[in-house]
Amino acid sequence: MKSHEVPPTPVGRIVDRHGRHANRLLQVLIEVQDDSGWLSPAVITEIARELSIPRSRVEGVAGFYQFLHTRPVGRYHLLFADNITERMQGSAELMAALCSKLWVEPGKVSEDGLVSIDTTSCIGMGDQGPALLVNGRPLTRLSHQRVNQIAELVRRETPIEQWPAEFFRVDDNIHRRDALLGLDMAPGAALRAAIGAGRAAWMTQLEASNLRGRGGAGFTTAVKWMACRDAAGADKVVVCNADEGEPGTFKDRVLLNSMADAVFEGMTLAAWAVGASEGYLYLRGEYRYLLPALQDTLALRRAQNLLGRGILGEAGFDFDIDIHLGAGAYVCGEETALLESLEGKRGTPRIRPPFPVTHGYLGRPTVVNNVETLAKTCLIALHGGEAFAATGTAQSTGTKLLSISGDCAHPGIYEYPFGVAVERVLEDCGASDIQAVQVGGAAGVTLAGYEFHRRIAFEDVPTAGAFMVFDSSRDLFDVARNFVDFFAHESCGFCTPCRIGTALLKKAMTKLAEGHGAKMDLADIEWINRLLRNASHCGLGAAAANPVVDTLLKFRPTYEQRLKSLDFEPAFDLDAALAAARRASGRDDAAAHLADRAPGS
Amino acid sequence: MSKQFLFDGRPVRFEEGQTILQAARAAGHYIPHLCWHPDFPPHGSCKLCIVKVAGRHVSSCALPAKEGMEVESNTPEINGERRALVQMLFVEGNHFCPSCEKSGNCELQALAYDLEMMGERFAHFFPDRPVDASHPEMLLDFNRCIFCELCVRASREVDGKSVFALTGRGIHKHLVVNAESGRLGDTDFSADDMAANICPVGVIVRKRVGFATPIGARKYDDKPIHLVDMEDGK
Known part of the structure; x- marks a missing residue:
């Protein structure tokens, strides 16, 4: 520790609290910003000095995360969730209304510095939207009435702590429980069973369960754990990926809210299996409001000897868990980007191989598992691997939590054994007159009506949990365009095809939406999609093409009706470009317009 | 064996x-x-x-x-995709080869020729990227940056200075320098740094030596990059 001759500055105190470790940079930036409102150039210089790292590194990280501000934001900073399901509930109109009431333009700060309003990607409140984040806290169930109240509270500068508690109510909305959500486990019960069985027997049970990762990729958990257990290096690490950023997914939010013990117990079960002593839960910034309760749960588990040294009296079984916050970056859900972020860096996916099981957090063997996957290991420890494998399908054992939102009567969480048909899910959530379902979020698959017999399982329709329903009143072009904008916004920018391809795709979709599309644009879109799929560095870029590929294939008329009947149509509008000249000359008569674009023509 | x-x-x-x-x-x-x-x-x-x-x-x-x-x-398939990636890099930045001091020595330009790129195909972004002429010996023209991070890596790992870093993300990613003012002149950058001599395009260029080697006598003027690159052992 550095000794201070003068009392440390606020930045110095925060850096001290993090042990002056450079790999805590992201956590330091988040806390400094809590204190100072934004990260000014001078503050960035101070952080670099306190952490003894180059200033350029601090600036690089600060500029990567959406919730870190290198320019001032309003004292009230409101971010409307911009996922398609919130759009369908009128979020854009609500945001426009709030902007006009508070006299502020989207994305700008009001002149008095009071308020700024912008959009953000899905914040995991799709079943109780439209929703927004105000200074990082989720505010649900927006309506015009609620927007009026918010405008008033902001205008009077009422501290957020004094806003009606009802605004911040977040419900679990669990509509169907199965093995996991029906579990009533005393903390430590699964751990006692696994420790009692012994390390090797516990791994055998996990293997017998054939549990596969619930974060989307579906890698077999036992294979991952064994590879980490067998990797060289004594200082192994368990990481829980709670960066649930896939649009339309919110099941991890519910698990962290109501079953945090099972999640932490799963992490401890993993530590027991692989021989890890350190654990990290990477919590997406949008779920920061859950942090105090999660810290309390950890403290309770330490008091019960479920964490710490010699867990449950087992000599040498030392393990503890720390919670790290994300700061608004979907790409950090990719496990190697998450590890970079945990190390206090920009969330850029790494080159693989090597894989995290051998070279993970700080180069150490690391298990990275999804929240739901870890919670499910408790079921296996309690009831055995075979019992777990008895439900589901051959390649997809156990159950799956679905986060259902969009056009249905009962949005929320539904737990089904794997293999459930899409039409059964639609029936249960009260959906009718359905045109399409987006399974697996923006990166997933768009299912048309003729595919509703298909089943949720790794061997048919895999999903991390998102299930967004669109009835016949919706335009699937708008859905795809929303997802394209999402990927362009969330691309980390590391590789050429994703950085530029997602931005080009966004431009192409805008051109179509504005009525300037031509056949050639569809060809360009298909070509960009191919480059994204083939050449991208990670799954984000590869998946960024999915929504357009699927909707072009299954809902092509919605694209074609937007085309002019020409082969080529420039995005450039010559008449609009003359507007500046018209303003300068004070003319707006017909002769000041191109012949075929005169007003009223 | x-x-x-x-x-x-x-x-x-x-x-x-x-x-x-x-x-x-x-x-x-x-x-x-x-x-x-x-x-x-x-x-x-x-x-x-x-x-x-x-x-x-x-x-x-x-x-x-x-x-x-x-x-x-x-193969035609892979080279077609490579050509498209080069086209993407051309529309992302502002690349005006005829007025660029790096023309003829530029790897991006040389690859475009080698991959038979006849035009940019995609719509230009025309980003607004002011140049930085604050350093006495070196000029930074960010318009030409392709985000290869060679200067970032050379400065960090060889020069031990971390003069350069990338910030922002997605299409808004950009190069910054290690100074609160944001100006290269306020860093400890030197024309002798490896980072000063590694840019494959024309971002980091030396002042006052413009066109010392005439166009026509430059690295890729006579032979395509797939031959030059294998000859000089780089």
Whole structure:
């Protein structure tokens, strides 16, 4: 520790609290910003000095995360969730209304510095939207009435702590429980069973369960754990990926809210299996409001000897868990980007191989598992691997939590054994007159009506949990365009095809939406999609093409009706470009317009 | 006996631990690249070095060679995709070759010629990227940046200065320098740094030596990059 001759500055105190470790940079930036409102150039210089790292590194990280501000934001900073399901509930109109009431333009700060309003990607409140984040806290169930109240509270500068508690109510909305959500486990019960069985027997049970990762990729958990257990290096690490950023997914939010013990117990079960002593839960910034309760749960588990040294009296079984916050970056859900972020860096996916099981957090063997996957290991420890494998399908054992939102009567969480048909899910959530379902979020698959017999399982329709329903009143072009904008916004920018391809795709979709599309644009879109799929560095870029590929294939008329009947149509509008000249000359008569674009023509 | 794989149908020997690109180069086969440099570990961001292995696209700079692999590189399909990646880089920045001091010595321009790029195909972004002329010896023209991070890596790992870093993300990613003012003149950057001499395009250029070598007598003026790059051992 550095000794201070003068009392440390606020930045110095925060850096001290993090042990002056450079790999805590992201956590330091988040806390400094809590204190100072934004990260000014001078503050960035101070952080670099306190952490003894180059200033350029601090600036690089600060500029990567959406919730870190290198320019001032309003004292009230409101971010409307911009996922398609919130759009369908009128979020854009609500945001426009709030902007006009508070006299502020989207994305700008009001002149008095009071308020700024912008959009953000899905914040995991799709079943109780439209929703927004105000200074990082989720505010649900927006309506015009609620927007009026918010405008008033902001205008009077009422501290957020004094806003009606009802605004911040977040419900679990669990509509169907199965093995996991029906579990009533005393903390430590699964751990006692696994420790009692012994390390090797516990791994055998996990293997017998054939549990596969619930974060989307579906890698077999036992294979991952064994590879980490067998990797060289004594200082192994368990990481829980709670960066649930896939649009339309919110099941991890519910698990962290109501079953945090099972999640932490799963992490401890993993530590027991692989021989890890350190654990990290990477919590997406949008779920920061859950942090105090999660810290309390950890403290309770330490008091019960479920964490710490010699867990449950087992000599040498030392393990503890720390919670790290994300700061608004979907790409950090990719496990190697998450590890970079945990190390206090920009969330850029790494080159693989090597894989995290051998070279993970700080180069150490690391298990990275999804929240739901870890919670499910408790079921296996309690009831055995075979019992777990008895439900589901051959390649997809156990159950799956679905986060259902969009056009249905009962949005929320539904737990089904794997293999459930899409039409059964639609029936249960009260959906009718359905045109399409987006399974697996923006990166997933768009299912048309003729595919509703298909089943949720790794061997048919895999999903991390998102299930967004669109009835016949919706335009699937708008859905795809929303997802394209999402990927362009969330691309980390590391590789050429994703950085530029997602931005080009966004431009192409805008051109179509504005009525300037031509056949050639569809060809360009298909070509960009191919480059994204083939050449991208990670799954984000590869998946960024999915929504357009699927909707072009299954809902092509919605694209074609937007085309002019020409082969080529420039995005450039010559008449609009003359507007500046018209303003300068004070003319707006017909002769000041191109012949075929005169007003009223 | 060393192992071998097939590169465009021809056998290539490799040592354990070599990447596809390293082994191919050692055997005299050129693979296009922008962010790869022999002095640094693979970066894998430009994706110009993509090849096809067992039907899948991989970055040849990063993937270790394996016995019996069948690698497709110099094919119309892969070169078509490489050409599109170069086109993307051209529309992302502001690249005006005729007025650029790096013309003829520029790897991006040379690759565009070599890959037979006839136009940019995609709509230009025309980003607003002011130049930085604050340093007495060196000029930064961010308009030409392709985000290979060679200057970032050279300054951090060789010069020990971390003069450069990337900030922002997605299409808004951009290069910054290690100074609160944001000006290169306020850093400890020197024209002798490796970072000052590694830019494959025309971002980091020396002042007062413009056109010392006339157009026509420059690195890629006589021969295409796939020959020059293999000759000078880079």
